[in-house]
Amino acid sequence: MNDKQTLLIVTAHPDDETFGCGGTLAKYVMAGVKVFCACATRGDVGTFEPENMKGFATVGDMRWAEFECAARTLGLAGIFHLGYRDSGMPGTEDNKHPQAFINAPVEEAAGRVVKVIRDLKPQVIITSDPVGGYRHPDHIAIHKATVKAFEVAGDPRQYSEDGPAFQPQKLYYNVFPHGMMKLTVTLMPLFGQDPRHLGKNKDIDLKSIADIKFPIHAIIKLSKQVRTIGDRATECYASQLDNRPRRAGFMDLLERLQRHDLDTFMRAFPPVNGHLHEKDLFQGVA
Ligand SMILES: [Zn+2]
Secondary structure (H helix, E strand, O other): OOOOOEEEEEEOOOOHHHHHHHHHHHHHHHOOOEEEEEEOOOOOOOOOOHHHHOOOOOHHHHHHHHHHHHHHHHOOOEEEEOOOEOOOOOOOHHHHOOOEHHHOOHHHHHHHHHHHHHHHOOOEEEEEOOOHHHHOHHHHHHHHHHHHHHHHOOOOOOOHHHOOOOOOOEEEEEOOOHHHHHHHHHHHHHHOOOOOOEOOOOOEOHHHHHOOOOOOOEEEEOOHHHHHHHHHHHHOOHHHHOOOHHHHHHHHHHHHHOOOOEEEEEEEEOOOOOOOOEOOOOOOOO
């Protein structure tokens, strides 16, 4: 690998990059790859404790500062805000906000991702899976926008005002390992939790999510060194880590059961026929 290799991860909220695959990002940074993150929102409606807000005017400012801390820790070459507002969980008032990411037309959001792709010229892109991990509407929205952007970034006739065409070579979705998800659903009742009614609004159906099986095409092994970097980046997100009931529930359980020595990805492009076991997201990149 060399400094000509560039990796872009496109996410919905500050923390998605670190909680999703921070170890992988740190690993590529250490290998000399330029790693960037484009984030749709500033996490404007995330929950927090009063002490997290010291020195910050808004939740978005606070969470962006956490994001900057994580990016520094992981060694990212840059982070970008795509200009949208956190839509919150389904059924909340924040869904209706005019700047809420879920209300943006996919063509518009894709255009903003196209601009970042054409500016940075990444060979490899990572984003959320088609159900947004646990069906967070913003995660699904960033998935759709990134897939569209990947399809059109190399076409000079599309979004011609957003810079010269550039076609990335590979597109991955960061996916939960299916076995771990099934195990979580099985174990949750032992923790007094109903896997069909999770989250603050009891509207996350983990059982239905566990029934979806995305193929895993790439497994990135994480050394102790990069796991340590990932853990330190995680600590930057103090507002998302304290013992609030939501975190102590489903996310904390997932966190405990997760294999920490590997990250798993589905390859969306080039399309995969049958089985594939890549160990490097840049495998085959020209
Ligand atoms: Zn998120």
